[in-house]
Amino acid sequence: MILRRDQDFLDAYHPDTADKFPHVTTILQNVTSRYLISTRLSAGIDSVPVSALTFFSSILDQFEGDGYDFIREALHPYGWGIGHPDHSVADDIHQYASSSLPLVNAILEHAFYADQHSAVELLEELVNDESVQQTLPYRSGKISGPRYLLDAPAGAVSDFDPTVPRYWEWQEELDYEFVLDEGVETQIREIVAEQGVGDELPSDWEIADLTL
Numbered sequence: 001m002i003l004r005r006d007q008d009f010l011d012a013y014h015p016d017t018a019d020k021f022p023h024v025t026t027i028l029q030n031v032t033s034r035y036l037i038s039t040r041l042s043a044g045i046d047s048v049p050v051s052a053l054t055f056f057s058s059i060l061d062q063f064e065g066d067g068y069d070f071i072r073e074a075l076h077p078y079g080w081g082i083g084h085p086d087h088s089v090a091d092d093i094h095q096y097a098s099s100s101l102p103l104v105n106a107i108l109e110h111a112f113y114a115d116q117h118s119a120v121e122l123l124e125e126l127v128n129d130e131s132v133q134q135t136l137p138y139r140s141g142k143i144s145g146p147r148y149l150l151d152a153p154a155g156a157v158s159d160f161d162p163t164v165p166r167y168w169e170w171q172e173e174l175d176y177e178f179v180l181d182e183g184v185e186t187q188i189r190e191i192v193a194e195q196g197v198g199d200e201l202p203s204d205w206e207i208a209d210l211t212l
Contacts, residue, residue, distance in 0.1 A: 021059070021062070021068060021071055025059070025071055025074075026070045026071055026074050028055070029055075029056070029059070029071065029074035029075070029077075029165075030074060030165045030166060030167070030168075032052050032055055032056070033074065033077035033080075033164070033165040034165055034168055034170070035052060036048055036052055036053075036077060036080045036081060037077060037080050037165075037170055037174070038170075038174060040080055040081075040114060041174055041176060042174075045081070045082075045083050045084050045085075045114075045115075046084075046085060048081060048084060050084070050086050050087045052081075053078070053081040053084060053087040053089065054087065056075060056077075056078040056081070057078070057087070057089075057092050059071065059075060060075060060078065060092060060096060063075070063100075063103075072103060073106075073164055073166075074164065074165065074166075075103065075106075075107060076106040076107055076109070076110050076162075076164045077110050077164060077165060078092075078107050078110070079093070079107040079108060079109065079110030079111030079112075079113070079114060079119070080110055080111070080113065080114040081114075082111040082114055082115050082118050082119060082122070083114070083115050083118045089111070090111075090118065090122045090125075093107055093108060093111070093122060093126075094122065094125060094126060094129070097126055097129065097131065097132050097145075098129075098131035098132065098134075101132070101134075101136060101145055101148050101149065102136075102148075104126075104149070105148055105149055105151055105152050106152075106164075108122065108123065108126075108149065108152035109151075109152040109153075109155040109156055109162075110162070110164075111152075112152060112153050112155075112156040112178070113156055113162075113176075113178055116153075116156070116178075116180065116181055116184045117181070117183075117184060119152070119153070120153070120184045120187045120188060123149060123150075123152065123153070123188075123191065124187065124191060126146075126149055127145075127146035127149060127150075127191055127194075127195060132145040132146060132149070133145060133146070136148055138212070143212075144195070146191070146195045146197070147195065147197050148212070150188070150191065150192065150195075150197060150210045151210060151211060151212040153180070153184075153188050153207055153210070154207055154208055154209070154210035154211040154212075155211060156178050156180070157178065157180050157206075157207050157208050158208050158211050159208075180207060185207060188207060188210075192210070197210075
């Protein structure tokens with residue numbers, strides 16, 4: 001569990017203690033992310049204390065989307081908390097989806113690393129939510145919200161290693177390898193068909209081809 005001194009730091013520099021994020025926020029995000037990932041992989045999600053997740057959710061609640069680029073990036077590992085019995089990360093992601101799909105997409109990718117079955121269920125809920133049926137500016141044109149979110153599982157299967165938490169090659173250190181379950185792949189392909197995304201893909205497309 002989180003050591004007492006670590007919990008003291010989270011309490012002392014909690015986002016709820018000030019009008020603006022404390023300067024050490026990104027450091028605490030990094031340390032807490034490392035703890036969250038390593039604990040989930042070694043002992044399971046039930047072993048992650050709720051305080052670690054509420055730290056992230058408090059930041060998300062106060063995050064307005066502009067500025068704080070490093071804090072935004074460091075929120076991505078919050079997805080590793082999906083499926084916790086006493087704190088619904090999925091509900092937080094869903095609630096935030098209507099205001100910031102780019103951030104939700106990145107958190108959802110980390111949710112796939114943690115529990116791809118729960119993550120694909122959340123993906124299905126999101127793409128069928130009217131608030132996500134929006135268009136976003138993308139490169140020289142626009143892209144639909146559901147198409148944008150399909151980048152999350154594509155990122156998980158891609159050859160690019162995640163760079164968050166920063167300065168930690170967690171896949172190598174924790175001997176982690178993501179392998180997409182056949183049933184999950186089928187669900188993703190069904191979402192692609194339902195959302196009419198397949199028309200823009202090659203006939204023999206793979207999940208990695210959904211990468212934006």
